[in-house]
Amino acid sequence: MDTALAPRRLEHRARVTACDEVARRTFRLELHCPELAAAVRPGQFVMIEPRAGGDPFLRRAFSVGDALPGPSGAPDRIVLWIAVIGKGTRALAERRPGETASLLGPLGRPYDLGDPAKPLLLVGGGIGTAPFPLAARARRAAGAAGGLRALFGFRDAGAACVVREMEDLGCPVTLCTEDGSAGAKGRVTDHIDPLLAPGTSVLACGPNPMFQALDRHLAGRGVPCQVSTEEPMACGYGLCFGCVVPVKQGDSVRWAKSCIEGPTFPIEAIAWDRVRSIH
Numbered sequence: 001m002d003t004a005l006a007p008r009r010l011e012h013r014a015r016v017t018a019c020d021e022v023a024r025r026t027f028r029l030e031l032h033c034p035e036l037a038a039a040v041r042p043g044q045f046v047m048i049e050p051r052a053g054g055d056p057f058l059r060r061a062f063s064v065g066d067a068l069p070g071p072s073g074a075p076d077r078i079v080l081w082i083a084v085i086g087k088g089t090r091a092l093a094e095r096r097p098g099e100t101a102s103l104l105g106p107l108g109r110p111y112d113l114g115d116p117a118k119p120l121l122l123v124g125g126g127i128g129t130a131p132f133p134l135a136a137r138a139r140r141a142a143g144a145a146g147g148l149r150a151l152f153g154f155r156d157a158g159a160a161c162v163v164r165e166m167e168d169l170g171c172p173v174t175l176c177t178e179d180g181s182a183g184a185k186g187r188v189t190d191h192i193d194p195l196l197a198p199g200t201s202v203l204a205c206g207p208n209p210m211f212q213a214l215d216r217h218l219a220g221r222g223v224p225c226q227v228s229t230e231e232p233m234a235c236g237y238g239l240c241f242g243c244v245v246p247v248k249q250g251d252s253v254r255w256a257k258s259c260i261e262g263p264t265f266p267i268e269a270i271a272w273d274r275v276r277s278i279h
């Protein structure tokens with residue numbers, strides 16, 4: 001049987017191997033979960049129970065940030081980067097090594113990494129930088145000859161995360177902050193143009209206002225760009241309709257479940273003027 005079509009287990013019990021604060025209110029959670037680590041592709045996500053025992057009850061969605069090789073060389077751990085904003089993320093930040101956690105995954109449509117011979121630019125805003133070490137790792141494994149770079153934007157130096165991991169994977173990072181406290185001053189759209197060598201494709205993840213600005217900035221320039229949306233969702237696999245995004249259909253829109261049609265979409269597919277912004 002084609003292994004890509006073989007049925008896969010969706011629920012996993014993972015063991016916490018590390019949970020550390022790596023930037024302001026931002027935690028790096030590492031989980032031992034070999035089956036998931038081997039299956040996940042860049043841009044996919046997991047739904048994780050915040051605390052054993054179900055308080056809060058609903059799982060929360062997180063991009064799988066990386067899949068780390070174990071002693072055999074095969075991936076055996078996944079890494080999540082978690083910004084603490086409410087009850088669920090606070091509970092996850094309190095996870096300790098040795099605890100177990102129930103996860104569903106890998107979920108969602110991965111990024112299309114495209115032709116490895118062509119340049120790829122990874123654009124992350126804030127905690128939207130999380131999915132990119134896995135993308136850099138996959139790109140390296142594909143023996144990519146086209147250049148790989150990242151452009152990461154944060155509010156300030158204290159919020160910066162995932163930069164060292166990208167550099168360790170051989171991906172140079174252009175850093176910018178809104179207040180100029182680290183890297184260049186400004187937002188990603190202020191600094192993207194010099195990084196768009198001919199033939200470059202863009203993968204982006206961040207808040208909706210960043211996507212809206214990118215959409216305006218790249219419009220009509222022939223730069224393929226995929227975004228990974230982060231609409232709050234309750235189930236993660238197509239049942240609850242919590243995560244719908246407006247997708248263009250002729251002159252109107254239809255509401256697509258971002259958990260199964262996304263979370264990655266071509267930037268031009270989304271009707272950004274209809275997107276709600278809760279950031």
Ligand SMILES: Cc1cc2nc3c(=O)[nH]c(=O)nc-3n(C[C@H](O)[C@H](O)[C@H](O)COP(=O)(O)OP(=O)(O)OC[C@H]3O[C@@H](n4cnc5c(N)ncnc54)[C@H](O)[C@@H]3O)c2cc1C
Pocket residue numbers: 045056060061062063064080081082083084085086087088089090127130131229230231232233263278279
């Ligand atoms: C596919 C996907 C991937 C994600 N990847 C990551 C990731 O890698 N790292 C990360 O830190 N977060 C990620 N998120 C967002 C994360 O799921 C939410 O921050 C988390 O569910 C909030 O849970 P909470 O209980 O702490 O907050 P809640 O108590 O549920 O909410 C607190 C406040 O945050 C708002 N909020 C809740 N969810 C979101 C959201 N998705 N976007 C903006 N505001 C929200 C609520 O409206 C509320 O005002 C991702 C979301 C999706 C859908």
